[in-house]
Each structure stands twice: as C-alpha cells, then as structure tokens.
Amino acid sequence: MKLKPVAYLSKGDFPLGEGEALALYRAMRRARFFDEKAVTLQRQGRLGVYPPFTGQEAAQVGLALALGEGDWVVPSYRESALLLARGLPIHTLLLYWRAHPAGWRFPEGVRAVNPYIPIATQIPQAVGLALAGRYRGEGWVVAVAIGDGGTSEGDFHEGLNFAAVFRAPVVFLVQNNGYAISVPKEKQMRVDYIARRAEGYGMPGVVVDGNDAAAVYLEARKAVERARKGEGPTLLEALTYRLAPHTTSDDPSRYRTREEEEAWRAQDPILRLRRALEARGLWDEGKEGELLAELEAEFTQELALADAAPEPRPEEIVEHVYAEMGPDQRRAWEALGRGLHLEEAW
C-alpha cells in the first residue's frame, strides 16, 4: 500500500477556520521565540544543556491544539513547544532546563508530565495513563510524542501493541526529523514511513507533512476524536526537520550538510503558515510586530520569575524520594540542612 503524506498549505489549500489558524500561528511563533531565547540563555550560562526544537513547531503545536482540556500529554525531551502550547508556564520550563528543582514540579492543572530523558520509556506508560482515564470514567485522551530514533527501542513496539490490544485512547506522534543525534533514518529502520508499522499492530497509521501546521492539526484532531469515541489508538508520523543542533552541546556539521539544512529552512513551518495567513489578509507586518513585542514582554516577565526562584537547598536532594522520608533520607536531610554532609554530622 502506498502512503502519501497529508498536506494542505503547499497545495494552496486552507482548511482552517480563522480562529484556529491564528491560534496555531501564535502558538508556533511563541514556541520559536522561546526556543531562540533558551539557546541564547544557554550560551550565556543561564540555562543548562538544552535540546532545541526549531523547525518542529507545527508537529508539536498542531498536536497540542488538537487536544481537549482534560487530555494529557506525555512528552519526550525535545517537546518544549508541546508543553508551552499545553499551558506550561514559561518560567517553569526555564527552571526545568535550568535543572532547578522547582521546575521539575509542573503546576497542578497542567495536564502534562515531565519530559522523559531515557528514550521511548514513556510509550507504555502513556498507554497505562490512557487506560486509567477509561477506568476512572474520565475519558481523557493521551498524546505522546517521540522522535524517529526512539521508534527503534523495544518500549515503542511493546507500547504500541498494548495500545492496540487494549484499544487505548492514545495518539502516538512520531516526529520524524530524519536523525537520532547523528544517525540518519536509513540506519535506524528499513521502511519508508514509520506510520506503516501501525498496520502491524492493528491501528491506523497516518503520515503528514510535519511542517504543515494545518495538516498536523487536522489529522491529530481526527486521531483524538477517534480515541475519544473509543475506537483506539492512532500512529501519526510528522515528517519534519530539526533546524537546530541535537542539543546545545552538539555540532551537526559533523553529520549533515548546510545544503540539506537550507533546503529544509525553505520549508520553515512558521513561514509557511504565515504566508498562507497573509494571502488571506489575516496577517501582516504590523500584526507580526505587535505579536513579537507581546512575546518579548511576556518572556521578560517570565524570565524574571524564573530568576527570582530561591536558590535550591542542598537538602532538596533527599526530599520526595518517598512520600514519607525514610531514616536514611531523614539523617541526610538534617545534615544537609545544617550545611553539613552525613559524614560531618555523625
């Protein structure tokens, strides 16, 4: 069977309502703004190692906006755009990437869990979370995102099979950006599309142009509706590209060419939606300027909030290991709280 990526914007179609289109654009622009600021902060030594997502906004934001309020997202580590679009406050996200303990506790009400660093481990967990929603009669849908490389891990396959067997209300989004750090897709798998795997588990697989916000959003919405109606999981593959390095400590010139990057830059998902909006008179230079000023003001305020977070206390190391501190944590906590270590406190 031939799979064909779903695309709208490149064909001149504009299947979005005005409100939806503008919401997508604003959320993508805001995410990009954050990403650029985050990289700058990292360079200034004000953020730890950071994995940028520039180029993948349509995939992440498209999925986020397709969800309902009660739905959950289970992100991988590159999903800052997904988290922002889901309502995670910027200062929390900054503190998270600052490796500040306060950034690791997401606010109640934000239906997103912490990023997963070990690859693919969130996939079976997302299925469990989805089933919990069904048991509890809450009917939430779980959206889980992963990279193309992550689909090589056993957990990916076990998780998808479980989801299909239990008809779990999950939307699996694979952001196929062509690389797992340096390893190109061809060295990761021998299928043209990852979505093709869906059939083997017994669920629909859909390929979308991942730089086309309309395509991702609409296909994600269909998958969410399917899940909500009890029809089970969907595997959605978004073809996209990470214009930035793997992380702020990576050098992509070792494994990919400038020409390749430039070719993808022309497919920038933000520019593509913006052109489509402009063609319909929904956006212009003035509106863009206003939006950027708004984002700048918001970021400044949020950065100040992050900066104002109190210095972490050494004893936070042993807090929250158990619901109630055991004797080993207690002893360490008391020592660290007095500015000592265990050995010094004896």
Place this chain on the structure above:
Amino acid sequence: MVAEKARVLNMVQAIHEALDLALARDPRVLVFGEDVGRLGGVFRATEGLQAKYGEARVFDTPLAESGILGLAIGLAMGGMRPVAEIQFAGFLYPALDQILSHLGRWRHRSRGRVGLPVVVRAPYGGGVHTPEQHADSPEALLCHTPGVKVVIPASPERAKGLLLAAVEDPDPVFFLEAIKLYRGSRAEVPEGHYTLPLGRARVVREGRHATLIGYGGMVEVMLEAAEVAAREGVEVLVVDLETLVPLDEDTLLEAVRETGRAVVVYEAMRTGGFGAEVAARIAEGAIDHLQAPVVRVAGYDAPYPPFSAIEHHYRPSARRVLAALRRVLTH
C-alpha cells in the same frame, strides 16, 4: 607491560587509542553502538575509527540498548569480539534483561561451551552537570550479575591497558568510564599495545594511619583528601580497586591491615552500593586488625540529582572524605 615512549593524553584519547589498537590487532574486534560511527561517539571516543576500519567493523546501530546487547551476545557466540558502547551507563537499564538473563549466564548455562568475550563500554558518574539519568553509577547492579566482570579505570594510562585487556578477556567485561575524567584527567600514556591485568587492585598512595578505598572518579577525590590529610601529619593509604568483579581481596585486606582503619568511597547511592560489599569483605577478612568501624562516603539514598546547583552535594568530595577519615581516626 611494554612501556615504550609515552605522551600526555586525556582519558578519551587513551580509550580511543586502545580501540584503534584493538581493531588493528584482531580482525574479530567490532566496535558499535549509538552514534559511534560517523559522529565518533558523543564523547568522541570512536572518532575516525569508522573511516579507518570501515563500516563493517565500526558501525552505528539503531537506538536500542537491548538490541545492542543482544547483538553483541550473538556476535560473540559466532566468534567475534564485540566492543559495544552504551551512550551513558544510565541507559543500560533497557538492556538489563539481556545482561542479567543472558550475557552473564551463557558460559554457565552451556557448561563452558559458549563463552562471551563481550566488552560493554559506558560513561558513568557525575560532576559535570548532565541531564537526568546521565550521571548514574549503576556498577552495583552489574556487580550483582554472576558471570560478568566490572572494570572502572581511574586514569588514562590505566584505561588504555585495562581496555585492551578487557577486549582480550574471554568473558564479558563492563568497562565504565567516569565522564568527569574523560577530559579532566591527563597523564603520560605509553605508546603501542600493552595490557594491564584485570582483577588487581592497586595502591596509589602509601600511608600508615588510615586506608581509603574507591575506584573510577573517586580516586582523584581520595587523593585530594589524602593530600590535605598529609599536611596535618596524617598518612593515608589509598587503594584504587580498578576491577570490582573479580575483586582483589588480597590487596584490599592487606591495605586495611596495614592501617587498621578504612573508609570506602563511591558515588552511587549509599544503600546496597558496592562500598557495602567492600565493607563486608573487610569485616570478614580483617576484623582482627580493625581499630574502628569501616565508614562509607557515598551518594545519598535518592536519585542522582540533575539539579546542577546542588548536585555537588550528592557526589562525595574531599571534604566529606576528610570528615569520614576524622571519624575513623578518632574512634
């Protein structure tokens, strides 16, 4: 040890050199893992090796640790000598089934017919502000697996000779490399091929008042503490275990008998860590010589914190080692 000319190298360079020599000497040696080919490994330990030895011998695998370990086991069964890289020791966990159920058991379960000369290299340990899981020290998990060896070098010249020995060893060897030492430690490294024996601990500093025992990234911490203690007239003997399994109990016990006081240092979580094994061996073998209880300096009973501002409190420091020394000396 055939020491020829020596140059100053850091640990990544020394490991790179060992891999290069191993590939050159034995066509059965294969080097593979995530990003080891074109990129040369996230720490560049395999840089240029694919260009030199070709894609058949140095190659990228899909992102799947269980797959990498399973592949290594099969290759070894078929007569090859796989040297697999796991990107960070904290990502060995997806492969634990292959390790616990198979890698360590094959020789025993085949009554000696199938031996697995596999080397698994993995960076481990903290002190360099890495994200979650990247600073884990899972050596105790591996040591608790029958049939595997666990080696943790503490300096570039030891790393090179031990890695070459690990590649030539007939049994599976986990070779854990402290990330902090990759670029942070430099030493004279002999040129050419040489091996250092697995299963031997070494005394890296003589002393008669107390013994410090540790390995990997903790050796420089122990030496720093010993240096400070020396200024106060306390002479500290420092032992680098180097191979945790099989443990060189003779060297360990002798070192403890010489001083009658012992402190064990490791950066993994305290409970059930390898230091507990060391303390137990000392109790079993040198109780009559002990003048104080054995004291551990370790991480706390919590996940290694990725919280950069406070992670240094988790990882044992010279200050903490000194406090423990004070405790055993004043007992």
